[in-house]
Amino acid sequence: MSLVLTPAGRRTAAAVLTAALLVPLAACSSSDGGEKDTGGPAGSGSSSAPQANLTVLAAASLTDVFKTAGAAYEKAHPGTKITFSFAGSQELVAQVAQGSPADVLVTADTKSMDKVRADTSAPAVIAKNRLVIATGKGNPFKIDELKDLADTKLKVVLAAPEVPAGKYSKKILDAQKITVKPVSQEPNVRAVLSKVELGEADAGLVYRTDAESAGDKVDAVEIPDAQNAVAQYPAATLKDSKNARAAAAFVAWLSSPEGQKILQDAGFQKP
Structure with a gap:
């Protein structure tokens, strides 16, 4: 015997079929490769932060400490993977301006961050730093203070003027009316250290933290605070990030007690 559906019955059957088809589609959409929202607040820095693969553009002077911080964050937030790209702040800013895909930007000065302000969230300073004079092990040329760098017999290297470390260096040398003729100007502070x-x-x-990271390979000559400059490190999420909540959680964590302990253990100062 054949079954004949009334118009109302046909509408009911169609609705049931549509609902059945939507269930697997919804399941697929929850695993499309984007960030996974586990229900926690985005900026809490807790284990309930959204999971994602994050790309962080960071100033070269953060290389060692951010590797440590990234490992600690991943351990506390299973399912999150952080990939760092380290370079001079001016290079990072150029990458952002060119639309390179990333989630977080951390520079070694506020002026660099200001250049891409339209592309970021409101930045927060996560750490501070100061300059030192790095010399060969044992300080063979007996360099004691800034004015010693003016000795033309010395081979002095500085960061390029467009690099934050270069700007800070110029600022403190100019303030003391010290003329230094560097044998080279490097694209980032790690190249100077090298x-x-x-x-x-x-x-x-x-930076003081760079000299500390080198261990006994170099000596560090302190520069008095009155003659020094304070470097500030702002961090911000990028507006084009596809993992906005997870990125915000990581930035917030950098200012948390856990993040700050790692930064300060590496020699960075409180923001």
């Missing part, structure tokens, strides 16, 4: 480590330069101006 030149000193390898003996290709007798001295260079780097």
Whole structure:
């Protein structure tokens, strides 16, 4: 015997069929590769933060400490993977301006961050730093203060003027009316440190944390606060991030007690 549906019955059957088809589609949409919202507040920095694969553009002077911080964050937030791209702040800003895909930007000065302000959330300073004079192990040329860098017999290396470390270096040298003729100007502060480590330069101006990261490969000559400059490190999420909530959670974590302990253990100062 054949079954004949009335118009109302046909509408009911169609609705049931449509609902059945939508169920698997909804299941697929929850695993499309975007960030996974586990229900926690975006900025809490807790284990309930959204899971995602994050790309963080960070100033070269953060290389060592951010590797440590990234490992700690991933351990506390299973399912989250952080990939860092380290370079001079001016290079990072250029990448953002060109639309390179990333989620978070951390620069070594506020002026660099200001250049891409339209592309970021409101930045928060997560740490501060100061300059020191890096010399060869044992300080063979007996460099004691900034004015010693003016000795034309010394091979001094500085960061390029467009690099935050270069700007800070120029600022403190100009303030003391010290003229230094560097043998090279490097694209980031880590390149300055490397030149000193390898003996290709007798001295260079780097951040205190860079000198500490080199261990006994270099000596660090302190610069009095009155003659020094304070470097500020702002962090912000990028507006084009496809993992906005997870990115915001990581930025918030950098200012949390856990994040701050890692930064300060590496020699960075409180924001």
